[in-house]
Amino acid sequence: SASNDKIIFHKWGATGIGVYVPGTDAFTLVPITGSWEFTGGVRGLDGKIYLVPFHTAVGVFDPVDDSFQTFGSATGTYDYSGIAMSSSGSLFMTPFLATHVGAVHLLNSGDRFSADAGGSVSIFAESDEDVTITTKDAGAFAVRQTFTIAQDIEHVPMTGYTPETEKFFGSATVSDGRIVFAPFKETKVGVFNPASRSKYATYGSVTQSSGGQAYFGATVTADDRVVFTPYMVPRIGIFDPSTNAYSEVTITVTQTSSIFKGNGALATNGQIIFPPHTEPGLGVYTPSTNAFTTKSLASYTSASAIAHGACAANSGNLVYLAPWHANVIIAYDPTTDSFSNIDISATLTMNSKFRGCASASNDKIIFHKWGATGIGVYVPGTDAFTLVPITGSWEFTGGVRGLDGKIYLVPFHTAVGVFDPVDDSFQTFGSATGTYDYSGIAMSSSGSLFMTPFLATHVGAVHLLNSGDRFSADAGGSVSIFAESDEDVTITTKDAGAFAVRQTFTIAQDIEHVPMTGYTPETEKFFGSATVSDGRIVFAPFKETKVGVFNPASRSKYATYGSVTQSSGGQAYFGATVTADDRVVFTPYMVPRIGIFDPSTNAYSEVTITVTQTSSIFKGNGALATNGQIIFPPHTEPGLGVYTPSTNAFTTKSLASYTSASAIAHGACAANSGNLVYLAPWHANVIIAYDPTTDSFSNIDISATLTMNSKFRGCASASNDKI
Secondary structure, eight states, X not given: OEEEEEEEEEESSSSEEEEEETTTTEEEEEEOSOSSOEEEEEEOTTSOEEEEESSSOEXXXXXXXXXXXXXXXXXXXXXXXEEEEOTTSOEEEEESSOSSEEEXXXXXXXXXXXXXXXXXXXXXXXXTOOOEEEETTTEEEEXXXXXXXXXXXXXXXXXXXXXXXXXXEEEEEOTTSOEEEEESSOSSEEEEEGGGSSEEEEXXXXXXXXXXXXXXXXXXXXXXOEEEEESSSSEEEEEETTTTEEEEEEOOOSOSSSOBOSOOEEOXXXXXXXXBSSSSEEEEEETTTTEEEEEEOTTTOOOSSOEEEEEEOSSSSOEEEEESSOSEEEEEETTTTEEEEEEOTTTOOOSSOEEEEEEOTTSOEEEEESSSSEEEEEETTTTEEEEEEOSOSSOEEEEEEOTXXXXXXXXXXXXXXXXXXXXXXXXXXXXXXXXXXXXXEEEOTTSOEEEEXXXXXXXXXXOOGGGOSSOOOOTTOOOOOOOOTTOOOEEEESSOXXXXXXXXXXXXXXXXXXXXXXXXXXXXXXXXXXXXXXXOEEEEESSOSSEEEEEGGGSSXXXXXXXXXXXXXXXXXXXXXXXXXXXXXXXXXXXXXXXXXXXXXXXXXXXXXXXXXXXXXXXXXXXXXXXSOEEEOBSSSSEEEEEETTTTEEEEEEOTTTOOOSSOEEEEEEOSSSSOEEEEEXXXXXXXXXXXXXXXXXXXXXTTTOOOSXXXXXXEEEEEEEO
16 A cells, blocks of 8 residues: 555566555556566555565555666575565565565665666765765775765645744644644744645644734644644644644733743653743643643743753653753752752853753763854763854754754754764754744654754755764665765675766665575565564565564574474464564464464464465455454455454454455455555455455456466555555
8 A cells, every 4th residue: 555545566467566546546557568477565655555476576656656667686486475665765575485584775865976767876976076986895986075965954845834924833743754844924833744845734723922923932732732832822823633622721921921931841651841931930731631731931941031941851751941041950840849940140141042952862961052152062970061162143043853863953044953962062063044934853663863944945954864963874785885075985785796986976786685693595485474573574484484584674684493394294374474573473374273473582473374275374464454354365265364362352244245356366455545455356256345344345347457377366455645
């Protein structure tokens, strides 16, 4: 299933890729040459469907435009029988007759380093830049003139966005990946979707002050709502991304303007702590009850404008206030309703010191430079406070911890700041296009950083490829680049080969052969695989007597567990599916049993089931339904299989009303949206959809398009909902 809800059927005997659009019931066949091609498929992090070669090349189907390409080559006939994605996004193909695991690394895309739809990785160099390329198996060659890769700010236009003066201040990322902008002088909540790049929408109606202002900061609650910091209005704004509904909660405060300022902090008890600006006490909001109260800070500071931004500690319960005019860092523990403070007057006493803070993974609290002469660094364990000097003033409007652990600081009108809390070093890159461009920053689910437009006409994007400094390698062997102005660049590839060094050049993506320590190749060993939450990939035993488990993180590590009860012909399962509680169930193929592997204990067990057939019963990966049931695709069995993991209950649902095919389906997949599970037609001339929540069927007749046997070998839902 694609992320656009299409259902994509993997070509086997059919003359192309099958594409079904649930909303319209349209079915099309995207023609491709060749036959008996793909034994499985999976949706990659880029939204494309990657198809497993049984003996040819990896197929790449893009459900956005229904385009198809291939890359790489299997080493022999019947090499791979399944595919699973590791936690890093690399794809690992199950060995059938191959002597290794096949690995496909999807290198992240970026501004100077990108991957195209066909799997080629491109590095775009300036005309006077040369490159050092090191191949893992065949040494290195170099053409050196020093090579610089300049990370920069990408300007992402937003369809439907009208720039206005001081529109938003602050932003936050919700669980569906969208970024929510806090309305400052905007009358609606702004929402940007990084996945669709330019997509922008507004929701609700914001009650503004008489001067046309409202909020200053955004914070995500524990239940995934976004609350906006009350700045010029005595109200908390609330946006619920599950319904796109906006609401307001009236609060009692003593001030009428500049009440609280900056992003709040989500405390460990679920409360949201608002940083007081002119209000003489911090704000405490409980989302579950809508209760609000203030906590006086009179004993700690008499500053007229106390703080600007708050952040929760990386460890423990404390919430820290970023000092604005105050000469103390105030820490609040909402679990004990107690305060402590750290006097910083010996280091700096000017007004307008810091604009927000962020907690580092080493527990340091990093305060974002504004009027201060540097970055503030507080170490909770020692109460030490230092100022890391940097030149310039009025610099940063916010900050966020990147996946690489560094703190990325938002330029109001200069460059992106990068502070490394490990060694307290500071660098900048890129440049804002004007004055007062950005007013906040939020990290997308992919790790890219998106900066909130204030006067800018776009969203500012910063791409941290593979969670690295400039670029870095993951455990699966992706390319690494680390460049400063005087340094050479090394590009490490998976295989030896020749490369052209040009102003632009490409490295062809291919299948990596990953040997597994302790693995003995045998005929038709596994069929299908699935990834569990600890990152390991579990292989479904076909003619193997044990469950096979491969660990991508340690590359070559392979282990077997349990003892599989086989048929008299020495076969068992054909497909693997992960349950909602992270177990793996194997599709009953030649045995009337469901195999179950529990990765938390590495235990294997079997559940006996009642079926009418004795061979080729169900075939292909099952599908995890929204109600937690596992749906097995029927092959010779005349009904689909429904297994409830929580009770071990099993039943079949007759398909006699929908097809009389002797071998109905091969693989199943759950829709990207909604409750339906689709069966990939093998001999059947219909796509059968089953809704386990209502125990009802529907079918899509595809006989006008194709009627041959052995049509498709599995399906996947695309992010645009195509199947």
